[in-house]
Amino acid sequence: MIHLVFxxxxxxxxxxxxxxLGFRYLNRKGIRRFYDDFWRTQSKMALEKIGIMAxxxxxxxPRIITDRDSINLALQLVSAxxxxxxxxxxxxxxxxxxxxxxxxxxxxxxxxxxAIILLMASEVITLDAYGYQLTEKxxxxxxxxxxxxxxxxxxxxxxxxxxTLRIDRRGGAVENWSKGISFDPERLAMQQHEQSFALGFxxxxxxxxxxxxxxxxxxxxxxxxCIALALSDPRFKxxxxxxxxxxxxxxxxxxxxxxxxxxxxxxxxMFVQEWPRQFDAVLFTNIFHDWDDDRCGILAxxxxxxxxxxxxxxxxxxxxRADHSGPLWTAHWSMTMSLYTRGxxxxxDELEALLSANGFIRVKTHPLLGYYSAVxxxxxxxxxxxxx
Ligand SMILES: C[S@@+](CC[C@H](N)C(=O)[O-])C[C@H]1O[C@@H](n2cnc3c(N)ncnc32)[C@H](O)[C@@H]1O
Numbered sequence: 001m002i003h004l005v006f007x008x009x010x011x012x013x014x015x016x017x018x019x020x021l022g023f024r025y026l027n028r029k030g031i032r033r034f035y036d037d038f039w040r041t042q043s044k045m046a047l048e049k050i051g052i053m054a055x056x057x058x059x060x061x062p063r064i065i066t067d068r069d070s071i072n073l074a075l076q077l078v079s080a081x082x083x084x085x086x087x088x089x090x091x092x093x094x095x096x097x098x099x100x101x102x103x104x105x106x107x108x109x110x111x112x113x114x115a116i117i118l119l120m121a122s123e124v125i126t127l128d129a130y131g132y133q134l135t136e137k138x139x140x141x142x143x144x145x146x147x148x149x150x151x152x153x154x155x156x157x158x159x160x161x162x163x164t165l166r167i168d169r170r171g172g173a174v175e176n177w178s179k180g181i182s183f184d185p186e187r188l189a190m191q192q193h194e195q196s197f198a199l200g201f202x203x204x205x206x207x208x209x210x211x212x213x214x215x216x217x218x219x220x221x222x223x224x225x226c227i228a229l230a231l232s233d234p235r236f237k238x239x240x241x242x243x244x245x246x247x248x249x250x251x252x253x254x255x256x257x258x259x260x261x262x263x264x265x266x267x268x269x270m271f272v273q274e275w276p277r278q279f280d281a282v283l284f285t286n287i288f289h290d291w292d293d294d295r296c297g298i299l300a301x302x303x304x305x306x307x308x309x310x311x312x313x314x315x316x317x318x319x320x321r322a323d324h325s326g327p328l329w330t331a332h333w334s335m336t337m338s339l340y341t342r343g344x345x346x347x348x349d350e351l352e353a354l355l356s357a358n359g360f361i362r363v364k365t366h367p368l369l370g371y372y373s374a375v376x377x378x379x380x381x382x383x384x385x386x387x388x
Pocket of ligand 1: 178192196218222224241242243269270287
C-alpha cells in the first residue's frame with residue numbers, strides 16, 4: 001500500500017521537480033550569457049574602434065536609453081496613487097500639504113518627498129504658497145471620473161508597487177555597504193559602468209582636472225572613471241578605494257583596458273579606515289546619492305583631509321532643478337534611491353552648501369554630461385588643521 005502511495009507521489013512530483021530545475025538552469029545560463037556579452041564588449045580595442053579619443057565632446061546617451069525607466073516609474077507611482085485614493089485627497093480643496101500626504105498614504109516622509117519630486121517633474125502636481133495642487137493636465141487626463149481619463153497600464157500591478165513603497169527595506173546593497181560588506185559586485189559593476197564610464201571621459205574633457213596629477217577616486221566601483229582618465233592622460237597618477245570584496249571585479253575591468261599599472265586599488269571601508277593623503281583631486285561618482293546627510297558629511301570631511309591645500313573635490317551627481325521641474329530622469333532616480341538606499345538625488349545648492357559647511361571654498365556647479373553635473377570645491381591653501 002505504502003509502495004503504491006510513493007509511486008503515485010513520485011509520478012506527480014518528479015515531472016514538476018524536473019521542470020523547475022530545468023527552468024532554473026536555463027535562467028542561470030541566460031544570465032551568464034548576458035554577463036559574458038557585457039565583458040566581451042569591454043576592451044581597449046573596442047574603445048579605439050569607436051574612436052572615443054578623437055571625439056571633442058562626449059555625447060550624452062540617447063533619450064530612448066535613459067527616459068524609458070523614468071516614464072515607467074512615473075506610471076507606476078501614479079497608478080499606485082490611484083489605488084491609494086491620492087487624487088480624492090485634493091477634492092475641492094485649495095491645496096494639500098506634505099504632512100497630509102504622509103498621513104493619507106501611510107508612506108514614510110522620505111518616500112513621500114521623493115514621490116512629490118517625481119509627480120512635479122511628471123506635471124501631475126504643482127506647488128504654490130498654499131501647498132500642492134493637481135495641475136490642469138492631471139485634472140483632465142488623470143482623474144478617473146474625467147471623460148478624458150487615460151488608463152496607465154504600469155509595468156507591475158499597483159498593489160505590488162504599494163508594498164515596495166511601504167516596506168522599510170532591510171538588507172540590500174547599501175545596508176551591506178554600511179557594514180563594509182560588498183554586495184553582488186559583478187552585477188552592480190555592470191550597472192555602474194553603464195553610467196560612469198562615459199562620465200569619466202566627459203570629466204576629462206571638462207578641463208576640471210587640468211591642474212591635477214594625483215587623483216583619488218573614492219568608492220570607484222569597477223574603476224570606470226579611473227580607466228577613462230588613465231586612457232585620456234598619461235600624466236594622471238590614479239588611486240581608487242573600494243570595498244575589498246569588490247576589488248576582484250574592479251581589477252578585471254581595469255585589466256580589460258590594459259591600465260593595471262596606472263591605477264592603484266586599495267581595499268577598505270571608506271567610513272572606517274584612513275584614506276591615503278596629499279591628492280590634487282578627490283572624486284566621487286554617484287556616491288553621495290546613496291547616503292544620508294550625516295554620512296555625506298563624513299565623506300566630505302575625509303576628502304578634505306585627503307587633499308593637499310589648493311586641491312579640489314569633485315562630486316559627479318545627477319542634480320534636480322531648483323524650480324522643481326525635474327528633470328524627469330533625475331526625479332525618477334531620486335525615487336529609486338529613496339526606495340532602495342539611504343539617499344536621494346540633490347538640488348545643486350544642497351551639495352554646494354554641504355561642501356561649504358565642510359571647509360571647501362569657491363564651490364561651484366558645472367554641467368558635465370546629460371543629466372549629470374560636477375559640484376566642485378577647493379581646499380583653501382594655508383590650512384593644515386585636521387578635519388577628519
Ligand atoms: C553607486 S556605486 C558607484 C561606483 C563608482 N563610483 C561608479 O560611479 O561607477 C557605489 C560604490 O560604492 C562602494 N562602496 C559602498 N560602501 C562602501 C564603503 N563603505 N567603502 C568603500 N566603498 C564602498 C560600492 O562597493 C560601490 O562600488
